[in-house]
Amino acid sequence: MTELQTKAPGVYLQEIKTAGPIAGAGTSTAAFIGTVASGSADIKPGKPVLVTNWTTYTQEFGAFKKPLGLPYAVRGFFENGGTLAYVVPVADMSQLGTALEALTHTLDVSIVCLPGQTDFANQATVISHCADMGDRFAVLDGARNPDDARDTGPVHTQRDGLMTDRGFGALYWPWIVINDPESPAGAPERIPVAPSGHIAGVMARSDNQRGVHKAPANEPVRGALDLEYHLNDAEHGVLNGLSINALRTFPGGPPMVWGARALAGDTSWRYVNVRRLVAYISDSLLQGLRWAVFEPNNTALWKALERTVTEFLTRVWQSGALFGRTAAEAFYVKIDEEVNPSSVRDLGQVVIEIGLVPTRPAEQVVIRLGLWSGGGRVSEA
Known part of the structure; x- marks a missing residue:
């Protein structure tokens, strides 16, 4: 606040700068790591390059080169509603660590893909990167059986090496079938491609249309004409129990x-949306509360932080992301002497305790069907 210059006695209005509301962090910028067809002379392996559409990608890296998975994934990302992506070119997976290290400096990334790579050791490395960063999520491809595409055994084994307690990644299967962009006009050839890029685009589209709290499911995969394998309900139930996300087709509809x-x-x-919602809230708070660093650590600061965080979480609750009839039922914010004793304050720390009740997807809608003397009645539970 600027000093008020000496004036005649009276009442004066002075404008001061106060902490503004917390703006929500972005959730739909993706990073793709893989081998490209070609590259500009000034592009270094392992260096993230921002692309905003498929044309930009082809100008930087060329188009398709079989059996590469990355170009198809990037094209599918933009086809499904993605708008911003970083491409990290590597010669092979031995450079994965270098690529992920580079992405630690690219702070707006929120989705990470390793298109077509199904080795669980590499995929686990990507999940660990996402967990360490805390603000991004790995979208991974399920493994194919090279001998029999109808065998789900490989993806089961793959999943066993990827489970963690914190859930910073998800696995999608089966692969999708698209028209080969390089096939002759008028005689399109269908080819199977990894689904992760298309799924990342679906996530971006769902985030923009509904919000990150909406599960990115029950959504069509644009550009997918078919699936490499058609699951039945029993097979899907097994995959769901193993936390493997299925792609399905239903009569008359797209994948x-x-x-x-x-x-x-x-x-x-x-659930994917719960993990990504909490990552979004955490990232938004980290970005939106920087003004408080080096401020006097007293009750005035605590009250200002409480007001700012409460206002942001109220907006999150009003968007439908948190469950509760009132804001008080949906979340709480605690900044007091109990969580900030003198031992904590002496270290120069302010602790903010937040509790959330996120909404979870209606994964199974149960219909109770019974008969009564007046006819039939259906109730949803």
């Missing part, structure tokens, strides 16, 4: 994302 489970052993983080 759909039909699962929203994260690779989490802890049931608190079972």
Whole structure:
């Protein structure tokens, strides 16, 4: 606040700068790591390059080169509603660590894909990166059986090496079938491609249309003409129990994302949207509360932080992301001497305790059907 210059006695109005509301962090910028067809001379392996559409990608890296998975994934991302992506070119997976290290400096990334790579060791490395960063989520491809595409055994084994307690990744299967963009005009050839890029685009589209709290499922996969394998309900039930997200087709409809489970052993983080919602809230708070750093650590600061955080979480609750008839039922914010004793204050720390009740997807809608003398009655439970 600027000093008020000496004036005649009276009442004066002075404008001061106060902490503004917390703006929500972005959730739909994706990063793709893989091998490209070509590249500009000034592009270094492992260096993230921002692309905003498919044309930009082809100008930087060329188009398709079989059997590469990355170009098809990036094209599918933009086709499904994605708008911003970083491409991290590598010669092979030995450079994965270098690529992920580079992404630690690219702070607006929220989705990470490793298109077409199904080795669980590499995928686990990507999940660990996302967990360490805390603000991003790994979208991974399920493994194919090279001998029999109808065998789900490989994806079961793959999943066992990816489960964690915190659930910073999800696995999608089967692969999708698209028209080969390089096939002759008038005689399109269909080819199977990894689904992760298309799924990342579905997530971006769902985030923009409904919000990150909406499970990115029951959504069509644009550009997908078919699936490499058609699951029945029994097979899907097994995959769902293993937290493997299925892609399904139903009569007369396009391929759909039909699962929203994260690779989490802890049931608190079972659903993709819950994990991504909490990551979004955490990232938004980290960005929106920087003004408080180096302020006097007293009750005035605590009250200002409480007001700012409460206002932001109230907006999150009003968007439908948190469950509760009132804001008080949906979340709480605690900044007092109990969580900030003198031992904590002496370290120069302010602790803010937040509790959330996120909404979870209606994964199973149960219909109770019974008969009575007046006819039939159906009730949803």
